[in-house]
Amino acid sequence: xxxxxxxxxxxGCSLLFLSGCVSHVTQSTMPVTGAAGGAHAxxxxxxxxxxxxxxxxxxxxxxxxxxxxxxxRDYYKVDRLTPLLxxxxxQSNCFVVVERGPGMAGMRFERELAEKGELRxxxxxxxxxxxxxxxxxxxxxxxxxxxxGVGGALIGKLPKVGGLFGGVAIxxxxxTLLLTESRSGVQVAASEGxxxxxxxxxxxxxxxxxxxxxxGTIGGGFGTTPESKLLMTAFLDAYNKMIKAVRNYKMxxxxxxxxxxxxxxxxx
Numbered sequence: 001x002x003x004x005x006x007x008x009x010x011x012g013c014s015l016l017f018l019s020g021c022v023s024h025v026t027q028s029t030m031p032v033t034g035a036a037g038g039a040h041a042x043x044x045x046x047x048x049x050x051x052x053x054x055x056x057x058x059x060x061x062x063x064x065x066x067x068x069x070x071x072x073r074d075y076y077k078v079d080r081l082t083p084l085l086x087x088x089x090x091q092s093n094c095f096v097v098v099e100r101g102p103g104m105a106g107m108r109f110e111r112e113l114a115e116k117g118e119l120r121x122x123x124x125x126x127x128x129x130x131x132x133x134x135x136x137x138x139x140x141x142x143x144x145x146x147x148x149g150v151g152g153a154l155i156g157k158l159p160k161v162g163g164l165f166g167g168v169a170i171x172x173x174x175x176t177l178l179l180t181e182s183r184s185g186v187q188v189a190a191s192e193g194x195x196x197x198x199x200x201x202x203x204x205x206x207x208x209x210x211x212x213x214x215x216g217t218i219g220g221g222f223g224t225t226p227e228s229k230l231l232m233t234a235f236l237d238a239y240n241k242m243i244k245a246v247r248n249y250k251m252x253x254x255x256x257x258x259x260x261x262x263x264x265x266x267x268x
Contacts, residue, residue, distance in 0.1 A: 030232065032088045034091065036090035041092075044091040048091060048239075048240065049094070049240045050091075050094070051093050051243065054094060055246065056095060056096070057134045058095035059135075060085055060086060060089075060139065061136055061138055062082055062139065075227060078228050085137070088239060092243065094246075096131075098132075098133050134181070135188070136180045137178070138180070139175060141173070173194060173196075174193070175193050175235050176191065177191050177235070177239060189246050189249070191239070191245065192241070193234045193236070193238025195234040196230075
């Protein structure tokens with residue numbers, strides 16, 4: 001009886017601890033939200049770095065053929081990174097975002113209609129109007145999922161409840177951003193960002209709850225895609241670091257000029 005009482009006490013305390021973790025994680029809102037209109041931002045994150053003047057035009061290029069993209073969809077429940085990254089960039093006013101994504105198809109179609117004479121007179125859609133991209137931003141996600149830690153230490157020693165109790169997975173999101181000058185192909189900036197959270201689904205499952213609205217009874221609402229919050233928090237971190245770096249930008253110089261052989265010579 002004494003052993004059962006002790007186990008029950010530990011079990012109850014661990015649930016209180018887990019509830020605190022859930023509350024800590026779940027009460028955070030999406031780190032990238034709101035709207036932007038030109039240089040004006042609405043409901044942007046207070047943590048987002050901002051610029052008084054744009055540094056140039058920018059486009060985001062996602063290589064959706066990379067193997068990690070399938071993990072992005074399966075693990076983080078995110079199909080594309082570009083939409084929220086573009087919102088974050090425009091809200092910061094550090095770059096002017098140029099369309100080089102799906103919207104390009106619509107732009108081409110409008111030009112085809114103009115060439116065929118289908119548009120009204122004065123529509124003013126013609127060649128030579130598109131804005132060039134000064135910088136190209138390339139995002140990458142590095143995956144990590146480690147099970148154990150606090151959850152493994154506490155829950156692993158407790159009696160199972162309906163066979164549902166498992167470990168708590170510590171989820172790490174690590175991302176990188178590369179900024180390339182489009183004319184020369186030179187990388188002008190690079191940054192890394194990270195975010196960490198706790199996947200409480202195994203503990204919540206032990207209580208007979210679900211990932212959806214029922215989870216609100218334990219910690220104020222876990223949200224349907226906590227993984228996406230973790231991911232965008234990491235990108236916000238990486239972007240802020242990049243902006244801080246380019247504010248103090250110093251051009252790299254190579255004696256003799258870039259691409260002229262370099263200083264690390266080899267024998268002829």
